[in-house]
Every structure is written in structure tokens, then in C-alpha cells.
Amino acid sequence: MTDKREITLTVNGTERTVEAEPRKLLVHAIREDLDLTGTHIGCDTGNCGACTVLKDGEPIKSCLTFAVQADGSEIMTVEGMEDLPEASGELHPLQEGFREEHGLQCGYCTPGMIMSGKALLDENPDPEEGEIREAISGNLCRCTGYQNIVKSIEYAADELNKEPAAADGGTVTAEQRFADDDFDCGVENCCGGPSTETPHVEGADPQFDDVGGDDT
Amino acid sequence: MKAASFEHHEPTTVEEAVSLLESLDEPTILAGGQSLVPMLRFRLARPDTVIDINGIDSLEYLHEEDGYLRIGALARHADVEDTDVIADRYGSFADAAPLIADPQIRNQGTVVGSMAQADPKGDWGSVLIAHDGEVTARGPDGERTIPVDELFLLPYDTSLMDDELLTEARVPAPVEGEGSAYHKLKRKTGDYAMAGVAARLVLDDDGRIEDAGIGMTAVDITNARAADAEAHLEGERPSADLFEEAGELAAEASNPESDEHGDAGYKERMVDVLTQRALGDAAERAGAVKRRVPQ
Ligand SMILES: Cc1cc2nc3c(=O)[nH]c(=O)nc-3n(C[C@H](O)[C@H](O)[C@H](O)COP(=O)(O)OP(=O)(O)OC[C@H]3O[C@@H](n4cnc5c(N)ncnc54)[C@H](O)[C@@H]3O)c2cc1C
Ligand code: FES
Ligand code: FES
Numbered sequence: 001m002t003d004k005r006e007i008t009l010t011v012n013g014t015e016r017t018v019e020a021e022p023r024k025l026l027v028h029a030i031r032e033d034l035d036l037t038g039t040h041i042g043c044d045t046g047n048c049g050a051c052t053v054l055k056d057g058e059p060i061k062s063c064l065t066f067a068v069q070a071d072g073s074e075i076m077t078v079e080g081m082e083d084l085p086e087a088s089g090e091l092h093p094l095q096e097g098f099r100e101e102h103g104l105q106c107g108y109c110t111p112g113m114i115m116s117g118k119a120l121l122d123e124n125p126d127p128e129e130g131e132i133r134e135a136i137s138g139n140l141c142r143c144t145g146y147q148n149i150v151k152s153i154e155y156a157a158d159e160l161n162k163e164p165a166a167a168d169g170g171t172v173t174a175e176q177r178f179a180d181d182d183f184d185c186g187v188e189n190c191c192g193g194p195s196t197e198t199p200h201v202e203g204a205d206p207q208f209d210d211v212g213g214d215d216t
Numbered sequence: 217m218k219a220a221s222f223e224h225h226e227p228t229t230v231e232e233a234v235s236l237l238e239s240l241d242e243p244t245i246l247a248g249g250q251s252l253v254p255m256l257r258f259r260l261a262r263p264d265t266v267i268d269i270n271g272i273d274s275l276e277y278l279h280e281e282d283g284y285l286r287i288g289a290l291a292r293h294a295d296v297e298d299t300d301v302i303a304d305r306y307g308s309f310a311d312a313a314p315l316i317a318d319p320q321i322r323n324q325g326t327v328v329g330s331m332a333q334a335d336p337k338g339d340w341g342s343v344l345i346a347h348d349g350e351v352t353a354r355g356p357d358g359e360r361t362i363p364v365d366e367l368f369l370l371p372y373d374t375s376l377m378d379d380e381l382l383t384e385a386r387v388p389a390p391v392e393g394e395g396s397a398y399h400k401l402k403r404k405t406g407d408y409a410m411a412g413v414a415a416r417l418v419l420d421d422d423g424r425i426e427d428a429g430i431g432m433t434a435v436d437i438t439n440a441r442a443a444d445a446e447a448h449l450e451g452e453r454p455s456a457d458l459f460e461e462a463g464e465l466a467a468e469a470s471n472p473e474s475d476e477h478g479d480a481g482y483k484e485r486m487v488d489v490l491t492q493r494a495l496g497d498a499a500e501r502a503g504a505v506k507r508r509v510p511q
Contacts, residue, residue, distance in 0.1 A: 007226075022266065023256070024222035046254055047406070052320055058294075061320045064253045068224050069270060071245075116319070137405040138318025 002013040006145030007071040008193035011036070012080030020067040027051045027066035030077060038078040038111045042140070049139030052112035053077050061138070081118070086160060093159035094118060094152070103141035112139045117153040126157055219256035223265045230354055230383060233269055237379040238356045245381060247289060247329035249448060250321045275383060278302075284386040285309075289329070293322035305389070307501045308346060308396035308414045308494075311340045316397070318406045327384050331367065334374045334438065337408040339367060340385075341439030343398055343432030346414035347387035355380040368438035388464045393419040393426070395501030399490040400433065402475055409434040410477045411486040413442075413466065417454070417492035419502045425449045430494075435470035435487055442466035445491065448477070454499040462489035 004019045018033045026082050030039050030053065041063060043049035051063040054076040080130060082091040090096075097103060104110045113136055120127055120135035127135070132153045133146070141149060218395075225240070227233040237243055244263035246252055247270070255261040257467050269275065278295050285306060287296075296302055296313040302309050303399060316322055316339055330340040331351055344364040354375055355373040367374050376382065390396070396416035402411045412433030420426040428449040430442040445465035452458050472483035 021221065023219040023221055025218075025253075025257075028218075032482055042255070044257060046250065046321065047322060049318070058323045059320045060323050062319070064324065066224070066249070068254070069268060119319075134314075135319060138320045172282070 005068060005071075009034075009067075009070055009072075010074045011013040012076055012083060013050055018067060021066050022066060024067045025063055026053070026065045026067045026070050027062035027073075030062060030075070031071075036077050036079050042108060042112075045138065047168055048109070049112040049116065049136075050109055052115040052139060054115055054119055057119070057122065059116050059138075076115070076118075078114050079095055081114060092118075092156075094121070094156040095153035096159070097155035098149075100153050101148050103144065103149045109139055109141040109143075113141065113149055113152075119154065120153070121157055121160060125161060127153075129154070219253075220259055220262045222263055223255075223268045224475060225265060226271045227267065228270065228271045228273070228396065230272060230274060230381065233267055233272060233292040233381050234354055234356060234379070235335055236267050237381060240267070242378070243267050245269055245332070246334075248292065248325035250317070250325035251329065251335065252463065259318075265406075269381070276305065276494070279452075280389050283389050285389055285463040287327045287385045289326060289381070290379050292329055293317070293325050293327065294319070298469045306387075307497065308398040308416060309341045311398035311497075312343050312412075312414070315339065315400045315402070320325045328385050331364075332374060332376065332382050332387050332416055334368050334370075335408075336368075336371050336436060336438050337434040338439065339400065339412055339414075339433055340399065342412055342414040342431030342433040343396075344385060344387060345439055345441050346396060346416040346429035348429055349385060349387040351382050352386075353377070353380040354383050365441060370495050371437055387483060391418060391442065393421075393502055395419075395498045395503065396429075397497030397501065399489060399494045399497075401486050409471075411435050411483050411489060411490055413490040413494045415491065415498045417449070417495065417498040417502050419454070419503075419504055423504060428462075430466055430491060432466065432470055432487060435472040437471070440469065440471075442469045442491065444469055449495075454495075454502075454504045455495075458490075459492045459495040459499075466491040 004016055004021050006017055007020055008017050016034055018029045020029055027039060027041055030036050039053055040050035042048035046061055046064045051061050052059050053062045055070060056073050081095055084092055094114050098110060116136050116139050129150060130148050225236050227236055241264060241419045243265040246266045246268040255376060262325045275289040278291040278299050280301055293313050293316050296309055308314055330338045349364045353360050353362055356379055369375055377397050400412035402409055414431040417425055418427040428446040430445050432440045432442055437489040445462040448465055449462050467484040467488040471483055472480045474480045
């Protein structure tokens with residue numbers, strides 16, 4: 001009576017089929033059947049947002065929907081970010097933003113934050129800070145205190161808005177990026193105003209270095 | 217935790233859904249799933265069959281028609297946020313929608329599903345009370361209308377029959393001189409209300425209150441009407457003093473329970489304050505001069 005059913009999902013642009021019992025949550029199909037473990041599970045109640053994915057472009061909590069309900073839809077998970085054209089084959093500006101702005105510590109909330117950030121920037125490429133906070137209001141972070149997450153998404157918005165410059169082969173430097181930032185407390189990687197030549201703080205925990213463990 | 221096994225049905229028409237409701241043994245309807253999925257996961261509900269109505273395209277609407285704002289069973293909370301006629305004419309709906317849960321949940325959860333859920337902490341029940349709303353239930357014997365005051369019986373319990381599907385919630389379209397608002401107190405973004413108040417006022421040509429509606433969230437066993445406060449307002453001119461009296465009457469009508477967020481006395485006081493604020497906004501939107509009310 002609870003026979004498995006074959007469902008088809010277009011996940012990050014690729015059509016995939018999954019055999020699912022009706023009671024299987026979308027998040028379990030994504031993690032266990034499709035082996036895309038970037039989407040996290042952080043709670044049982046629908047509160048934390050770690051499981052956020054885009055379904056037909058809209059952010060939803062994949063722990064609050066059954067896989068059978070997503071049959072025929074397009075799902076985007078954090079793994080799809082670097083395949084987007086804006087990523088130019090590397091990290092997407094949103095992912096880069098979380099690295100540059102220290103938008104993560106343990107990283108548990110990060111995939112969900114990135115998907116909520118993606119949904120926001122798709123709708124509103126130049127959001128106000130308040131709009132960013134509203135967009136991530138369904139995503140809990142126990143580590144960062146949110147300030148740097150907001151900055152990470154602002155970073156991505158800035159990058160994406162100046163994409164043409166980067167698209168013709170040039171890279172955008174930190175100086176350019178912060179050129180119109182008028183507040184800088186003088187401390188590297190603080191207050192949105194680092195003027196470092198290297199993208200990491202000297203002597204900082206190596207997991208935050210750009211060759212460190214958080215992106216491997 | 218995982219849900220217990222169930223059979224999944226996906227009707228594509230209301231008729232098909234109703235005949236499934238009639239023929240299957242204790243089926244449960246799945247709309248946005250934002251309340252039902254957690255209940256299934258915690259096995260607070262263990263239905264053998266789930267009738268998923270998300271494929272019934274005819275239930276996907278939200279518009280004004282024949283003198284009503286009509287909310288189809290598949291209109292999501294986010295649709296309320298994004299609908300122009302609501303932003304322009306239905307202050308209480310426009311206030312309440314962005315205060316419900318969070319963006320992800322609002323993309324999935326439905327207004328009508330909230331009515332069926334009958335959670336006393338749900339926001340839409342109060343808004344519908346303030347607007348004298350009603351719902352349409354469709355069962356094997358056809359359609360019937362249930363006024364919102366007759367819908368909620370107990371927490372999570374409605375007067376809906378097991379074989380009935382709610383197809384629509386609706387409120388009368390606002391008349392000239394009408395304004396409405398919703399105020400909600402919650403501990404943090406995304407939370408359910410500690411207390412919430414929806415208010416609607418209609419002013420006559422003379423600036424007197426011709427009709428008033430007040431619905432309260434999370435302060436009784438169901439969403440509740442503050443009938444004495446409504447009666448006190450009718451025939452009077454809007455003023456801060458009048459709204460203060462109405463706030464007190466609403467607080468008296470409320471019946472909150474103490475919990476980790478506050479004791480009953482505090483919540484009653486909050487009902488009072490939220491009522492004054494909601495009435496103040498409703499009066500302003502109805503075209504009355506803004507009166508000073510405590511903020
Ligand atoms: C973390 C979190 C926070 C939330 N915060 C809030 C909040 O602040 N305010 C608020 O109001 N709500 C809140 N909700 C609940 C949310 O609004 C739900 O969307 C809503 O309560 C139910 O709507 P649904 O469409 O998701 O219904 P479902 O979960 O699909 O169904 C709920 C119940 O109603 C029945 N049902 C649904 N549709 C019909 C129908 N058409 N006919 C007959 N029966 C039907 C189902 O069988 C089930 O019993 C929150 C939920 C979560 C998970
Ligand atoms: S896992 Fe926490 S909201 Fe989905
Ligand atoms: S970085 Fe640890 S929860 Fe957000």
C-alpha cells in the first residue's frame with residue numbers, strides 16, 4: 001500500500017529519478033538517494049532552514065515537503081551554485097562572499113543561507129540590509145551572529161552587479177570592491193573595510209585561509 | 217523522525233478529491249504541508265491515506281470577485297504578500313502575511329490550510345474574524361458555507377466533516393470608509409504570536425464607526441472575537457480614549473494562558489495594547505485623522 005513510486009526531479013539542471021515511498025521527505029531523497037549532502041538537516045520542526053533548497057526557483061524547506069510532491073519540479077541545491085554562469089566555473093559570488101566576509105564558522109547553516117541568499121538576489125539584485133535580514137529570517141545560525149552573513153550576501157550582490165567587468169576576463173580586486181565603502185575601522189577583515197592584499201588574516205586559523213579546509 | 221507509511225493520492229479536480237474523501241478510510245488532506253508534515257513526522261497524525269490537493273489547479277486563485285476577496289485553497293501566504301489588490305485595500309491581510317513564519321514557509325503554507333488547522337496561534341483566523349469572513353466546504357452532498365465564528369471549535373478542531381474539503385476562504389470586499397490592520401507580538405522573527413489582534417473599522421459619512429470587527433490570536437482556545445469591544449465602538453467617533461476602552465474590553469474578553477513567554481496578566485495587557493494599535497491603524501486607513509495611541 002505504500003509502494004515506492006518513481007519520481008523525476010531536475011536537480012541542478014540534470015534530470016534524476018528517485019524511487020520514493022510517499023513518506024520520504026524531499027530532504028532525504030536529496031541527501032540519501034541523490035547523495036547531495038550539501039543540503040543539511042538541522043531540526044525536526046521546520047524552524048532552522050538548513051534544508052533550504054529552491055523548488056522551481058522559490059526557497060522552500062525540503063524537510064517540510066515530501067519527495068513525491070516535488071515530482072516533475074526543478075530543484076536547486078548548494079551543489080548547483082558553482083555550475084551557474086556567474087560562477088565562471090569556480091565559486092559562485094555568494095559562496096565567495098561567505099569566504100571573504102567570514103560568513104560561516106561551523107558551516108552547518110551555510111548551504112541554507114546561500115540558497116536563501118540566491119533566491120533573494122534573483123528577485124532583488126540590489127537589496128537593502130533589512131531585505132537581506134528578512135530573506136534569511138527562516139535560516140538559523142548558531143555561530144556567526146548573522147552580521148557577516150549579511151555582509152556575505154551584500155558582497156555577492158556587489159559582485160554580481162559588477163559582473164560585466166569580471167566577465168570580460170578581468171578580476172575585481174579587493175581595492176575596487178571596497179573603493180566606495182566609506183567606513184573602515186582599520187582592522188583587517190572587519191567593518192567591511194579590509195585593505196589587505198591577501199584574502200586572509202595573517203596567522204588566522206588555517207581553516208579560513210583560501211587554501212584551507214572549508215572549501216575542500 | 218520519519219512519518220509512518222501512507223498512501224498518497226493526487227486528485228486533479230475538486231470532484232475527484234471529494235470522492236476520494238468519501239471512499240477512503242480516514243484520509244487526511246495535504247495542502248501546504250507546513251503544519252501537517254511536522255505532525256506526520258512526529259506521528260501526532262498517522263493517516264493511512266493522504267490526499268494531496270496541490271494538483272487541483274482550479275483552487276489556485278486569490279482575487280476580488282462578486283463583492284468578495286476570494287482565497288482559493290491553494291493560495292499561499294506568499295501570494296497574499298504579492299497581490300496588489302491586498303496591498304491597496306486589505307490592510308490587515310497585508311500586515312499579517314509577512315508576519316507569518318518565514319519566507320520559505322510562506323511559499324508553501326496556505327491561508328485555507330491555516331483555517332483547517334485551527335491553531336489558536338494561527339494569524340489568519342483572527343483576520344477572518346475581524347472581516348466577518350467565511351469558508352466554503354465541499355462534501356459528498358455538495359457545498360456549504362461556514363461563517364468563521366462557527367468554524368473553530370477547539371484547538372486544532374473545526375466544524376468541518378471528515379469527508380469535506382475546504383475550497384475557499386473569503387471576506388466581503390471593503391466598502392467606502394473601511395480600514396483594517398493586524399498587530400502581532402512575537403518573541404522573534406518566525407515565531408507564532410504571543411498575542412495578535414486584527415481590527416477592522418467602517419466609518420460612515422459623518423466619521424462615526426458604523427461597523428467594527430476585532431479578532432484575537434493566541435489568547436484563547438481558538439482565534440476569538442472581542443464582541444463587547446466591537447459593540448462599544450459602534451456608533452462612536454474614533455478617538456484614543458475610545459480605543460483605550462475597546463482595548464480594555466478586548467483584554468477582558470481574552471483568556472490567555474501563562475507560558476514561558478509571559479504570564480496571563482501580561483498577555484492580557486498586550487491584547488489591550490495591540491487592540492489600540494490595530495484600531496489606530498484601521499481608523500487611519502479608513503480615512504480618519506490619525507489619533508495618538510500608545511506605541
Ligand atoms: C516553523 C513554523 C512557523 C510557523 N509560524 C506560523 C505563524 O507565525 N502564524 C501562522 O498562522 N502559522 C504559522 N505556521 C503554520 C503555517 O502557516 C501553515 O502553513 C498553516 O498552519 C497550515 O497551512 P498548510 O497549507 O501548510 O496546511 P497543511 O499543513 O497541509 O494542513 C494543515 C491541516 O489542515 C488540513 N487541511 C489543509 N488544507 C485543507 C483543505 N483545503 N480542506 C480541509 N482540510 C485541509 C490538513 O488535513 C491538516 O490537518 C508555522 C509553521 C511552521 C512550520
Ligand atoms: S531541517 Fe530544520 S527547517 Fe528543515
Ligand atoms: S556557521 Fe555555524 S550555524 Fe551558522
